[in-house]
Amino acid sequence: MELLPIIVFLPFACAAVALLTGRYLGKWSGLLMVGAAAASFVMALSLFLGSNAGHAGHAGDTEGYTQGGHAGETAVEHGEEHAVAHAGDHVADAGEHVGGHVGEHVGGDVGGPALYNLTWLEDAGTNLSISLRLQGDSFGLFFAMLVSGIGLLVGTYSLNYIDTTIGNGRVGRYYAALIAFMGSMLGIALADDLFMLFVFWEMTSITSFMLIGFWYGEDYAKKGAMTALQVTALGGLAMMAGFVLVGYITGTYQISELVSNTELQDKLMASPLLLPTLLLIFAGAFTKSAQWPFHFWLPGAMVAPTPVSTYLHAATMVKAGVFLIGRMLPIFGASVYWSSILVPIGLITFLYAAYQSLMEHDLKAILARTTLAALGMFMFLYGLKAGEQDALQIWNHAMYKAPLFLVAGIVEHATHSRDIRELGGLRKKMPITFVICCLGALSMAGLPPFFGFAAKESLYGHLLSNEVLATGMWQNLRWPIIGACVLANAFIFAVSWKLILGLFAGKETEKAHHAHEAGISLWGPAAVLGTIAIGMGLLATTGFTQSLVNNLSSAEHAHAHVTIIPDFSHPGPLVLSAITIALGITIYLSRRVVNVFQFAMAKVLPTMQSIWDRFMNTSTAIATAYSTKWQNGSLAWYMAATCIAFVVFSWIALHQGGLGLHSAEINMAHTPWYGAALCGLLGVAAIMVTKAETRLGGAITLTATGFLTSLVFVVYRSPDILLTQILIETVSTIFILLILFHMPSWKRGGPRPSRKLIDMTIAGAFGATMTLFVLLMTTPALRAKANLAGEYLSRTYTGGGGQNAVNVIIVDFRAIDTTGEIVVLVMVGLIAFGLLRSRRKNNGAIQTATNTVSKPGRHDNQESTKP
């Protein structure tokens, strides 16, 4: 069975169910989230184990896997030992599968990742297609497991976190957005087509906008959501432009082909468009992963409910940019620009965010800054082409940051405060939360025996032996770069202690006094993650952790060294760790002095948020000025603009085609006498329209021209268009009837002569152009050249399965155009509904209050809703 599409689309189906049944299910729609996440997790896991087994057999490298299987048994024991429901199940599950499954399949001959392909749109001419292509390679599956696994825990946590007093409908919508977000993330993880990736990418932007703006009544929530959407969606669009360039240069959008085909990579490297392509793709990744200078939206997004912050802004979505760079590393890694852009940006973000995290007092803001630092580190590592480190570092970060966010949520729930200055001494009231916070924060600090320690040792070990840093200009920068990393980690170390000691140590504050321990559904998910944070650290002694993260990483033959037992023959990493800890303790102890310096600096330097705000304000001002000038609500002006544009562009097109007045032929030989008489009547009616003194007169004469036109279609035997014309005339007459009462009467004597002259010129030019078109279309010489009508007619039955050419064109040949049109039509209906309803409501309110209705306002709105 094809598991890949199910993994991605099952969440979307569940989201639809949550949306439709939310108002009845209320908070229980969270179970849909839990179910979808669990199913996706299990499927991704089974794919990973299956493909890995095949891969192992293929490569003939069974040693590491035997080790993996062996360690898997340890995992089973470990799971039972802790007897934590979910963690136990999953680790045991993993253990059994690694142990049993891999054993069965080693030596099998099936290899390579699972693939799925469904073509959506194909252009035979250029061979470019947009396809629903999915691939289940190990890095993608790792990301999918991370997304669904944490989704499972966050869903469970949400069940009791989200306050149901806000109404069942809103709770249902919350879960629908959350589940749809999960589906989009799974789509990003498994997409094998650049455009699929883009579509899912923008879907995460939109769903996260809805989730950040959950408290949409509050101004700060609106602002946070808007900023996040503006920054990430703009970046996403830039990224799409980059993808288009990739397709233009290489002729394919398939990621796996770009990765495996070195010829295509050479094409990219040789292209003069390489730098713009890279910059555009980086723009997408940097905005999504909140790299400096686009980092400011992430702290603003912390207005979201805590489960959302945990899931989107710590564990998954912000890593999408990092993930994208990981996907691009094998494609663009050979470029000289790669390291020289990614390393500085990543390092600045890493150091700057770590430095700023010490300034914050809000629990979630502290965590947001440390998340930024970690994201910077991932970018920096990819800049150094350290693909083998990615799974280790990303996983480690998720395992300590997610529980810390959940703890922040629990503390806020219990004390109604997130300000670390107001909190303290919670260790007695909330012992379980205290332990979980310690698990997370100590792993973040990078102390043994936690996963964080193993990851940091591995990072330092890698930096000391990195190949990029050993070549060219980087040689001179090697020690400054390593020093910057140590300093940033020291700040993180200090912040970790600030969290633990600030929240739980010391005297009980007033806010902490009424606190009480949360229920298991709140601390359970955090405990699972905290257990993994220490469990993976302990398992690092067996080699299980190392073989697992190396298999999951994006690099093909990863050999990251992961252990918590220091290797004294190569003391480099250990020495750096020791320096980090010493420096960290110093920073923590002198934090007040550091803070004074930081706040003094912050006063001088402008923040990126303020620069962005100024940028947005300026663009809004320009847009407003433009639209008040050109979109002024006057239908007469719109009509004139449309006519002028039509005339100008038509004549340009005609000129380009070598056509003009000279190519028109007037052939009256086949015109029956009644046809000519009809045209004469039409002319009279048209003149009557211009002579009408009142709106009603104008409406009636206009209707007359319409019905006379339909008679022309009778003469030329065009029943379809005849039917349409008659019906449209009828319906427009009804429209006019309905609004005629509300329209002001025309000015006596009509417009000024100068205005009349301009209007006559425009109308005359428009009429002349239309006439020319009709004449050209009936010119036999021209029809012989480009016979579009004949082409359509000959294909109507064979291609469309129908005999009515007009209808087949609308619903089949040009179905995508029609789709666009009907979408517009639905929007017009909804807008008319919304505007008129809300205006009546407001007017009603005004009427009851003051008993007056402002007449001019009514008329303006009337005009704009006229279809």
Added chain:
Amino acid sequence: MIEHSPILRTVARFTVPLTVAMSVVVFMQGHNLPGGGFIAGVLAAAAGATYLLAFGVVRASKFSWWRLSVIGLLIALVTGVVLGFVGVNFMDHTAIEWVVPGIHYHLHLPTATFFDLGVYLIVFGTLMTVFVELGLEGR
């Protein structure tokens, strides 16, 4: 508004159902003969407008007409997407051919019909929404 004309009411009792039936016929024959979703939708809306003028806008506003157009849009889009999944290009139509067992009736149902049904509902729903809302304005 002209709401209390007994003549219009009497006539409408006959013409409204007739026009609706007509619109269904026009829709059904659309693929081979003059007609189709758009025209049929406008025709149905004309019937709706007659009803609205004869029996008053309040009765016509009991139903949320915009829902019809949203359902129509969903039908049209789902048709396109489903086609994508059965191996035809997105929005590139095919026909369902089925010989009904027993009576040997050959059913030729182009998938475009479903798309056209969407168009019909959208045109009908949107026009009725605007009619009803404009009608309510006048009160």
